[in-house]
Amino acid sequence: MGGSDGSPGARGAGEFFQRLKAYEGRPTGTVGVGKDPVNLPMIRHWCEAMGDANPAYDGPDAVAPPTMLQAWTMSGLSRHTDRSSAYDELSGLLDDAGYTSVVATDCEQEYLRPLRPGDEITFDAVIESVSERKTTKLGTGHFVTTRMDIRANEEPAGTHRFRILKYAPARRPPKGERPRPVINRDNAGFWAGVADHRLLIQRCGGCGTLRFPWLPGCNGCGSAQWDAVESCGVGTVFSYVVMHHPPFPAFDPPYAVALIELAEGVRIVSNVVGVPCDEVRIGMPVRLEFLRVDGELELPVFAPVQGVAGGVG
Known part of the structure; x- marks a missing residue:
């Protein structure tokens, strides 16, 4: 029998989790190519949006802000043509099991070398891990982590990990109080x-x-x-x-x-x-x-x- 949220019941949970685990290590894209090389206009737009006036990001010796690492891999509305079906298959499997909602939870970046205007960006992406079923305030589901290894002119430049929760929403109580701000010594x-x-x-x-x-x-x-x-x-x-x-x-x-x-x-x-x-x-x-x-x-x-x-x- 299935759970009340449409997820697999206790007897089927182990088998279902093994089906999810089989996606670990499967690539979601190989030898992806950044749509544009690292360039000053994109650096300028990023810095203006972030309000970052660090002089290291301007001038003839400029480098890109490290946190722009993923920006150079983004495909825009046209998407990359080198995507595999693995991620969509995993997402569909979770959808069919009742985990139809998704929320981005966090990302981690590791920087190996500065990115400079003119660098050509390539990358590989892989499904790194799928968690056991977890229960959160949002609902019950599985955390899925993807890892992107990014290269600049064929040299390792950094790693970007992105984690989402695919979940079945918890039943919501009637309207209550607004969430309270977190007050600490800094604010x-x-x-x-x-x-x-x-x-x-x-x-x-x-x-x-x-x-x-x-x-x-x-x-x-x-x-x-x-x-x-x-x-x-x-x-x-x-x-x-x-x-x-x-x-x-x-x-x-x-x-x-x-x-x-x-x-x-x-x-x-x-x-x-x-x-x-x-x-x-x-x-x-x-x-x-x-x-x-x-x-x-x-x-x-x-x-x-x-x-x-x-x-x-």
Whole structure:
């Protein structure tokens, strides 16, 4: 008999797991070729998106940020033509057993040499491991890890491991409280400001650079000294997504999650409220508000500025 989530029953679980394990070591792609060589325009776009102004990533002796390792292997909408069917077969096997949902859990990267403009990228990918059945808060399923070995001009350049959970969703309880933010010594000052209806931004005590989110040290000069300045609360929508699925008990989709560029020059992830989701636009002027979501928790959110070009008339 099968489990209540459609997964194999106890007697069939061992056999099913062995079928999954048979995919370990099977390639998902061999001698893949990066669509473009390492190049300065892509490095520049990456650094602008990440807000990383490290001088090592610019100029005639530039190297690529190490965390771009996987970016040079991505295929875009056209996909790579050297893919094998192994990963799709494994995914279909899990789907048929009731593990129809998927979530990316983590990735690991190992860097063997810097990547420089002009490097030609090739790579191999393999299904490295499939876990035994695990039960998580999301549901019950199997973790699948793929490993990509990346070469630059035929020299080993790094390894990228990517892990997902294919799972059968757990039954959700009725709508409850919003999840609580994790407050620690690095961000306690920010949440103390929220409690006072103030949006505080860290300022480096060494170079004066403003930073958000709050961090224990400065990415620019490395100083651990800092103070905080209060944002004026005015900004624009830099980017956004509208969340429809998966539903979470404490939320009512659809809702807009936006990257807000504050007037001070830093960006914060928050919700856009007070306007239908389909009316949110990049460049929309917004202002800070504080939204009480239950008896104990308030959050900083942003609403359109009425009567301003790009806002709601």
